[in-house]
Amino acid sequence: MKALVYTAPSKVEVRDVQPPEPVEGAAKVKMRFCGVCGTDIGIFAGKHPRAKAPLILGHEFVGVVEEVRGGKHGFKPGDRVVAYPLLSCGVCRPCRTGSPHVCEKLRLIGIDCDGGMADHAWVDESVLFKVPDELSDEVAALVEPLAVIVRSMHQARFQILDSAVVMGAGPIGILTAIVLKHSGASRIIISDIDEARLAMCAEFGFEALNVKKESLVDYVARTTNGEGVDVVFECSGVESAAAEMTKIARVGGTICMTGIHKAPHAVDLRDLNFKELTIIGSRVYTQHEFGMSVAYALALKDDLAKIVTQTVPLTEAESVFEMIADPAVNTVKVLVDCTK
Template identity: 75%
Template sequence: MKALVYTAPGKVEVQDIPVPEGRSGMAKVKMHYCGVCGTDIGIFAGKHPRAQAPLTLGHEFVGSIEEICDGSGRFAPGDRVVAYPLISCGHCLACRTGHPHVCETLKLIGIDRDGGMAGYAWIDEDVLFKVPDTLSDQIAALVEPLAVVVRSLHQAEFNLLDTTVVTGAGPIGVLTAIVLKHSGASRIIVSDVDDARLELCRSFGFETVNVRDASLVDYVKDSTNGEGVDIVFECSGVESAAVEMTKILRIGGTICMTGIHKAPRTVDLREMNFKEQKLIGTRVYTKREFEMSVAYAQELAADLEKVITQTVPLSKSEGIFAMIADPSVNAVKVLVDCQA
């Protein structure tokens, strides 16, 4: 079968590799589509601390079951499925106290073991979820990043009519804003440096600020009578957002750290004290939130479809990371067609 294999920093290859073998309790899944995540970009760059070459990439995938090895009866050949890709140890403190999604040795399919940018994969049956017939394969491939956003809103304790800022208009930032719209946010301001991504945000009705041309702090203060917003979702992972997030948040407001910062940042802790602001972290999602996102994707399908900007055949995917990095391409969410 063909697979997109990370072979060295800055290098991926489409290789013909053997179809892996399954074991009891696993299903052989024919891959249909797999999304490219920011984590995949980090792996390609050689910056992920765990990913080791050779590695078949991909943890945001949808496919159909072709075979089940000693299954439970929950699934049958032909079922379309998505997979909860987290692998927890089951015995650390987090796992023992009901938080296996933040396991001390958390691993993921597509990072710590071969993933879904391939013709087939064998997946443990107990992490599979059926895809409704009304949900397209392409939208189903967005269930995993959608689950990240669902977790983020839960962690932030979002309330109806909250005012919000989303810093960063990458895939997670755009999905966050979409979920906020459907969840009843009274105001959604999205900041970024990319005009094309901000134009996409404006097509959804969001306010936008290009922080290369204007001050986000001034915009928020001027448009809120100096009060700030209820919640800031930091989705960019960049230093300037960390510096400014306390300044655009109201007294008693919440900052939700959705984006992963790869280095220590300067944060105005004095302002957090004086304003009694709350800072909450969020990492991936629970199994329940992943399951919820399968159903939720149906409600958001029309908006989610607009986020998918490119689909690349697996057979021609060796240049996919160069394409994503090219600003003229205007990539937001890119899918790999695993059967093309």
């Protein structure tokens, strides 16, 4: 079968690989689409500490069940499915106390073992979720990143009519703003330096701010009478955001670390004290939240479809990372079409 294989830093190849062996208790899933994630970009760059070549990439996939070995979970050939991709050890303290999504030895499909950018894969039935008929394959491929946002909303304890700043207009940032809009936010400010992405944000009705042209701290102060916003979602992972996020939250406000910073960055802890701020982390999602996202995607399907900006056939996917890195292409969310 064909698969997109990470072979070395800055190198992927479309290869003919040996099909995986059938697994008891698993389903053979014929892949349709697989999203390219920021984690995949990090793997491609050779910067992910766990991903080892050769590796079939992809953990944001949708496919169709072709065969079932076991059948304890009720799946049958023809079912469209998405998969909760987290692999937990089951024995560490987080696993024993009900938080396997932050397992001390957490692994993921497509990072620690072969993933979904392939013709097919065998996936444990226990992590599969059936896709509603009304949901397109392309939107279903966004269920996994949507689950990241559902988790961060829960962590932030967002309430209806809260005002929010989203720092970073990448796929996760734009998804966060979309969820905020549908959850009743009174105001959504989203910042970035990419004009094309900010233009898309403006079309959604968000206040889109180019921080190359205007200070986010000054803008928030000016437009909130110096009070700040209720919730800040830090989705950029950049050093400047860490420095500014405490300045734009109101007294008693919340900062949710949705994006993962790859290096230690300075944070003004004086603001944490003087403004009695809450800073909370958000890593991935629970299996329950992943299931919620399957249903939630139906309510958001029209907006979700708009952020899929390119699809690339699997047979031509060797150039997908160069395409994403090219500022002239204006990508937001790119999917690999595993049927071509």
